[in-house]
Amino acid sequence: MMEKASNASFLSKNPHLFEIKNLKVYFPAQTSSLIRRKYVYAVDDVSFFIDSGEVLGLVGESGSGKTTIGRVIARLTPPTEGKVLFQGRDIMSLRGKDLKNYRRMVQMIFQDPYGSLNPRLTVFSTIAFPLRVQGIVKDKNKIREYCIDLLRSVGLSEDAIDKYPHELSGGERQRVAIARALAVKPQFLIADEPVSMLDLSIRSGILNLLMELKNQYGLTYLLTTHDLRVAYYTCDRIIVMYLGKIMEIAPIEDFMSHQFHPYSQLLLSASASFGFGDRPKRRLGATGEIASAIDPPKGCRFHPRCPFRTEECSKKTPPLAELRNRRFVACFNPQ
Amino acid sequence: MSQVLSIQDLHVSFFTRKGEVKAVDGVTFHVDRGEVFGLAGESGCGKSTTAYAILRLIKPPGKIIGGRIVCDGIDVLNLKEEDLRAYRWKKVSMIFQNAMNCLNPVHRVSDQIAEAIMVHESVSKRDAISRAKQLLSLVGIDESRANDYPHQYSGGMRQRAIIAMALALNPVLLIADEPTTALDVVVARQVLEVLWDMKKRFGLSVLFITHDLSTLAEFSNRIAVMYSGMLVEMADTKSLLSNPLHPYTDGLVKSLMSLTRRGEKLWSIPGSPPDLAAEIKGCRFRPRCPIAMERCFSKKPEFIEVGQGHYVACHKVVS
Numbered sequence: 001m002m003e004k005a006s007n008a009s010f011l012s013k014n015p016h017l018f019e020i021k022n023l024k025v026y027f028p029a030q031t032s033s034l035i036r037r038k039y040v041y042a043v044d045d046v047s048f049f050i051d052s053g054e055v056l057g058l059v060g061e062s063g064s065g066k067t068t069i070g071r072v073i074a075r076l077t078p079p080t081e082g083k084v085l086f087q088g089r090d091i092m093s094l095r096g097k098d099l100k101n102y103r104r105m106v107q108m109i110f111q112d113p114y115g116s117l118n119p120r121l122t123v124f125s126t127i128a129f130p131l132r133v134q135g136i137v138k139d140k141n142k143i144r145e146y147c148i149d150l151l152r153s154v155g156l157s158e159d160a161i162d163k164y165p166h167e168l169s170g171g172e173r174q175r176v177a178i179a180r181a182l183a184v185k186p187q188f189l190i191a192d193e194p195v196s197m198l199d200l201s202i203r204s205g206i207l208n209l210l211m212e213l214k215n216q217y218g219l220t221y222l223l224t225t226h227d228l229r230v231a232y233y234t235c236d237r238i239i240v241m242y243l244g245k246i247m248e249i250a251p252i253e254d255f256m257s258h259q260f261h262p263y264s265q266l267l268l269s270a271s272a273s274f275g276f277g278d279r280p281k282r283r284l285g286a287t288g289e290i291a292s293a294i295d296p297p298k299g300c301r302f303h304p305r306c307p308f309r310t311e312e313c314s315k316k317t318p319p320l321a322e323l324r325n326r327r328f329v330a331c332f333n334p335q
Numbered sequence: 336m337s338q339v340l341s342i343q344d345l346h347v348s349f350f351t352r353k354g355e356v357k358a359v360d361g362v363t364f365h366v367d368r369g370e371v372f373g374l375a376g377e378s379g380c381g382k383s384t385t386a387y388a389i390l391r392l393i394k395p396p397g398k399i400i401g402g403r404i405v406c407d408g409i410d411v412l413n414l415k416e417e418d419l420r421a422y423r424w425k426k427v428s429m430i431f432q433n434a435m436n437c438l439n440p441v442h443r444v445s446d447q448i449a450e451a452i453m454v455h456e457s458v459s460k461r462d463a464i465s466r467a468k469q470l471l472s473l474v475g476i477d478e479s480r481a482n483d484y485p486h487q488y489s490g491g492m493r494q495r496a497i498i499a500m501a502l503a504l505n506p507v508l509l510i511a512d513e514p515t516t517a518l519d520v521v522v523a524r525q526v527l528e529v530l531w532d533m534k535k536r537f538g539l540s541v542l543f544i545t546h547d548l549s550t551l552a553e554f555s556n557r558i559a560v561m562y563s564g565m566l567v568e569m570a571d572t573k574s575l576l577s578n579p580l581h582p583y584t585d586g587l588v589k590s591l592m593s594l595t596r597r598g599e600k601l602w603s604i605p606g607s608p609p610d611l612a613a614e615i616k617g618c619r620f621r622p623r624c625p626i627a628m629e630r631c632f633s634k635k636p637e638f639i640e641v642g643q644g645h646y647v648a649c650h651k652v653v654s
């Protein structure tokens with residue numbers, strides 16, 4: 001029913017599917033002070049690339065800027081500064097047909113399967129709408145058939161088609177959201193915390209589905225999560241984010257065997273599945289909680305919580321440096 | 336008396352337009368003094384309803400149909416209305432699901448905790464506030480932040496403040512309903528560590544409700560697994576997770592995500608839980624069960640002790 005997405009029209013010599021260059025996204029903060037305007041530094045000078053066919057994970061706690069990066073790439077939020085290049089072209093410069101095509105090729109699924117579907121639309125209307133906008137299925141009589149095929153491919157039965165969101169469970173809703181995203185034959189999918197609002201018992205079904213679809217249609221994913229277990233199952237490479245900054249970039253296997261950044265170690269020790277016992281075996285190395293993105297700490301943003309901090313860390317911002325092949329770390333005292 | 340809570344054959348139903356929803360349909364378990372007892376199961380299986388029944392907080396269209404609940408020697412279902420208030424805070428206190436979003440936004444956190452103390456005990460405001468501050472520091476909130484308003488706290492701090500409030504009157508049993516579900520991994524762990532410290536230091540007993548068995552793996556002494564209003568298995572944590580007998584528990588354990596299996600397909604239980612309003616003959620898990628046999632269609636399996644303290648409701652296991 002769906003062939004592999006073709007990117008012939010966008011062929012270029014650019015080696016990366018996406019290049020994110022010095023991206024900054026600042027939001028005006030709500031403060032009582034009229035004199036000094038404050039900003040939320042949601043994403044603060046972030047650069048990375050995404051290769052065709054890979055699953056890249058953005059990993060970090062709430063407030064680290066993951067969703068904002070996804071929304072910028074999906075062209076839902078404009079960057080304050082910096083660029084997102086898609087096959088070498090600045091996505092903010094796309095117009096007309098190119099923009100429409102970009103909106104088709106890049107799809108996003110959201111964290112909250114309760115909020116992301118319109119409660120007044122049936123599953124059929126939900127999926128058929130983007131199809132009509134993009135003119136994917138030319139023959140009107142075939143639209144229903146196409147939708148039923150899609151529902152099957154995401155593991156739902158045909159009778160789901162005339163149901164409303166409230167008649168579906170959380171897992172089923174997330175499947176509908178996935179079907180809607182796939183309906184327009186995208187090339188790139190942004191999956192924003194796709195399972196964090198779901199019961200543990202249905203998470204695995206959704207993650208399996210995402211991986212099957214990726215292989216079947218040759219998709220590229222940007223997946224965000226705060227749970228390294230999810231990243232480990234799905235990602236080829238991960239970027240660890242903290243308060244709007246990149247802390248570490250690594251191929252996943254390599255990352256699991258060694259984490260250079262103290263924050264990466266903290267994240268991992270919190271997600272690790274510990275042995276059975278009658279007490280938590282390992283205490284977390286670091287204490288405290290993620291600071292505010294309005295007045296982020298000077299220097300390294302993680303330094304107030306870092307067990308290895310030195311004086312330098314509170315004064316200078318550590319640059320993201322390649323420590324060894326494909327491993328980038330922003331830390332003065334890598335572990 | 337080693338049991339702090341005992342529940343026998345509890346039945347709670349909601350009488351809705353669709354019919355009688357048997358949210359809790361014959362549940363029996365107990366919580367030992369000083370233990371963390373985990374109650375696990377998918378959303379909608381009746382965990383919160385069980386907790387509400389323990390606190391006698393079931394409201395119409397819900398009704399406690401039958402059973403017996405004894406908490407610290409008190410026959411809860413026969414407790415007089417006027418004694419309920421003291422029972423709710425001093426014997427059992429509960430951290431409600433999403434409670435961290437229910438702190439009063441216009442009052443300082445320390446004042447809210449002090450208020451809870453003053454309603455139940457005759458102490459001066461000054462003493463109550465100083466106790467509130469002590470409680471907050473126990474859960475890792477610095478005295479300098481005690482007078483903040485809830486919105487000045489992060490999610491993790493709010494959840495810890497809720498724990499402090501729940502402990503304000505030294506209850507013998509704390510019920511924690513999905514206390515970490517809405518939190519990020521790091522913060523969730525910090526909250527678990529706080530609960531663990533409280534248990535260790537004060538011998539607190541905890542009924543810990545969650546859909547996430549992996550949270551219980553390192554935190555609970557025993558676990559009961561609930562499915563569609565009933566318990567299907569109960570055992571000490573190690574036996575339950577390393578030797579699950581019921582096919583539902585087995586599926587849950589297999590679908591746990593660990594940090595060790597990359598590339599493999601994840602296990603997931605096919606199908607979804609049944610409608611609680613529908614009458615199902617035989618075993619309620621049967622439609623999703625990979626090992627169902629003839630008897631499972633006709634006869635409801637009983638909850639039977641098959642090993643020391645290991646209970647299961649499954650014909651196949653018992654046969």
Ligand SMILES: Nc1ncnc2c1ncn2[C@@H]1O[C@H](COP(=O)(O)OP(=O)(O)O)[C@@H](O)[C@H]1O
Pocket residue numbers: 027028040041042043060061062063064065066067068069293
């Ligand atoms: N539209 C917005 N207006 C103001 N602040 C925002 C907006 N969107 C996000 N933020 C803030 O930006 C920061 C990063 O948010 P987000 O990208 O959602 O992080 P994550 O997805 O990692 O939790 C947070 O502090 C958040 O409150």
Ligand SMILES: Nc1ncnc2c1ncn2[C@@H]1O[C@H](COP(=O)(O)OP(=O)(O)O)[C@@H](O)[C@H]1O
Pocket residue numbers: 349351356358376377378379380381382383384385395396397611
């Ligand atoms: N006030 C209510 N009216 C009708 N049905 C309810 C009510 N509260 C809960 N239920 C039903 O009772 C069942 C158990 O709910 P609950 O105890 O909240 O489950 P859990 O906490 O395990 O997710 C669900 O099927 C739910 O729909």
Ligand SMILES: [Mg+2]
Pocket residue numbers: 066067068192193
């Ligand atoms: Mg987000």
Ligand SMILES: [Mg+2]
Pocket residue numbers: 379382383384432512
């Ligand atoms: Mg509940």
